[in-house]
Amino acid sequence: MLKEECGIFGIYGISEAARYVYLGLNFLQHRGQESCGIVSTNGKSLYKQVGLGKVTDFFDEEKLSYLEGFKAIGHVRYSTTGSPTLVNAQPITGMTSKGAIAISHNGNITNAARIREDLLKKGVVFNSTSDSEIILHLIAEAPSSDLVQSCKWAFSKLEGAYSVLVLSKDMLIAVRDPLGFRPLSMGQLGMTLPEMVHTIVFSSEDSAFSIIEATKIRDVEPNEMVVISEKGLESHNITDRKIQKKQCIFELIYFAKPSSVVFNSLVYDFRFKIGERLAEEYKIDADFVVPVPDSGIVAALGYSQASGIPLAMGLIRSHYIGRTFIEPSQKIRDFGVKMKFIPVRKIIEGKKIILIDDSIVRGTTSKKIVKMIRSNNPREVHFLVASPPVKNPCYYGIDFSTRDELLANKLSSYSEIAEFIGADSVGYVSIEGMFKATGLNKNDFCKACFDGIYPTRIENVKKEGFEGEIKQLHIR
Numbered sequence: 001m002l003k004e005e006c007g008i009f010g011i012y013g014i015s016e017a018a019r020y021v022y023l024g025l026n027f028l029q030h031r032g033q034e035s036c037g038i039v040s041t042n043g044k045s046l047y048k049q050v051g052l053g054k055v056t057d058f059f060d061e062e063k064l065s066y067l068e069g070f071k072a073i074g075h076v077r078y079s080t081t082g083s084p085t086l087v088n089a090q091p092i093t094g095m096t097s098k099g100a101i102a103i104s105h106n107g108n109i110t111n112a113a114r115i116r117e118d119l120l121k122k123g124v125v126f127n128s129t130s131d132s133e134i135i136l137h138l139i140a141e142a143p144s145s146d147l148v149q150s151c152k153w154a155f156s157k158l159e160g161a162y163s164v165l166v167l168s169k170d171m172l173i174a175v176r177d178p179l180g181f182r183p184l185s186m187g188q189l190g191m192t193l194p195e196m197v198h199t200i201v202f203s204s205e206d207s208a209f210s211i212i213e214a215t216k217i218r219d220v221e222p223n224e225m226v227v228i229s230e231k232g233l234e235s236h237n238i239t240d241r242k243i244q245k246k247q248c249i250f251e252l253i254y255f256a257k258p259s260s261v262v263f264n265s266l267v268y269d270f271r272f273k274i275g276e277r278l279a280e281e282y283k284i285d286a287d288f289v290v291p292v293p294d295s296g297i298v299a300a301l302g303y304s305q306a307s308g309i310p311l312a313m314g315l316i317r318s319h320y321i322g323r324t325f326i327e328p329s330q331k332i333r334d335f336g337v338k339m340k341f342i343p344v345r346k347i348i349e350g351k352k353i354i355l356i357d358d359s360i361v362r363g364t365t366s367k368k369i370v371k372m373i374r375s376n377n378p379r380e381v382h383f384l385v386a387s388p389p390v391k392n393p394c395y396y397g398i399d400f401s402t403r404d405e406l407l408a409n410k411l412s413s414y415s416e417i418a419e420f421i422g423a424d425s426v427g428y429v430s431i432e433g434m435f436k437a438t439g440l441n442k443n444d445f446c447k448a449c450f451d452g453i454y455p456t457r458i459e460n461v462k463k464e465g466f467e468g469e470i471k472q473l474h475i476r
């Protein structure tokens with residue numbers, strides 16, 4: 001099972017801004033559930049509330065009331081570098097010579113170790129173990145008193161993936177790295193009410209806009225820095241070099257909600273077409289197509305429609321099991337998956353089943369799911385995957401395992417993978433098939449986890465971030 005990365009949401013120019021961010025973060029909760037936070041400003045001070053856990057668990061009326069002002073940014077986090085402790089919860093804040101600023105970051109900075117080392121040598125003190133704090137210090141040390149110029153300078157030093165929101169007392173800045181790994185959309189609220197004309201919203205996923213009745217204007221472009229202030233909206237380039245964008249194809253495969261338009265593609269359409277393509281690549285005689293809920297559902301619909309094999313919900317997902325569910329001992333380790341998926345015997349027993357999931361990473365969850373299906377006596381179980389085989393780790397903010405743990409890297413043939421997970425057969429959509437079916441230009445996308453071609457230099461990126469010297473346990 002994949003773990004998500006982070007979600008960011010911000011709004012400029014409306015009273016009770018933090019409450020809008022609270023709603024936006026709720027929508028983005030699927031992108032990270034370990035910690036959450038909001039920073040707001042009334043133009044005089046920054047107000048901050050960050051904590052561990054989900055948005056609805058952490059925030060209450062008292063915390064939201066504290067977050068004054070007309071501008072706010074927020075963050076939901078799954079730790080891809082740095083541990084899930086309170087020090088790493090975002091937005092991170094700091095006092096700089098350019099005033100107090102807050103930062104929400106989605107992505108992974110691949111030259112973070114080198115920059116951090118340089119900053120430490122200069123005497124900079126770090127308060128967290130995440131790569132995101134580097135952005136704050138670079139902005140602080142930039143050789144300009146102007147925040148916009150300082151941001152431009154700081155972001156031009158970074159390599160890797162970053163969609164970032166920066167909040168100061170006067171402005172909200174939204175940035176997407178030059179390769180555009182992670183999505184970031186811009187919307188506007190209240191077009192019909194004169195007093196709201198300048199309310200601008202940013203979100204990792206545009207379908208969050210509908211919750212607050214905002215409408216999408218456009219995406220923040222790769223290499224773009226959008227500045228919203230009293231002066232209105234300005235757009236700057238981070239670098240003047242022309243760079244080929246490399247957006248993360250996994251946002252479409254798995255992370256984003258089907259209702260979101262990510263990199264100009266509706267996620268629902270993308271997954272449906274992958275399902276249709278799987279039906280073209282793998283013609284299997286079966287009674288039912290069964291999705292692994294939720295992320296396999298749309299691809300399964302596509303397969304079902306293209307093949308004429310009926311779709312049946314042979315696995316029901318419980319939405320009440322959080323990622324923090326504690327598996328009490330090795331002996332009952334399977335309970336985690338069993339609590340999450342319940343098989344429907346009437347659909348499975350005596351039938352030939354095609355299971356469809358979004359991806360296989362280590363293969364342990366797929367194995368448990370097939371075992372669960374098998375315990376309901378199907379005639380055959382075929383496992384189709386709506387992504388190409390994941391063979392390489394991601395350094396841009398997605399928590400894949402190390403290369404040695406990736407199943408498609410450990411086992412060379414689909415028949416070996418089928419044997420490992422206990423299925424009669426296994427099939428993955430091909431890389432060419434994925435781009436052909438969806439009509440996307442493969443040059444515009446990072447697909448390094450499939451083909452091993454990384455679009456940036458990779459320097460010493462560690463899952464554990466920069467921790468080790470100060471340990472702290474926060475009990476909620």
Ligand code: SF4
Pocket residue numbers: 181247248249250251393394395396397398446447448449450
């Ligand atoms: S390596 Fe894979 S998951 Fe990571 S950014 Fe590239 S496509 Fe996305």
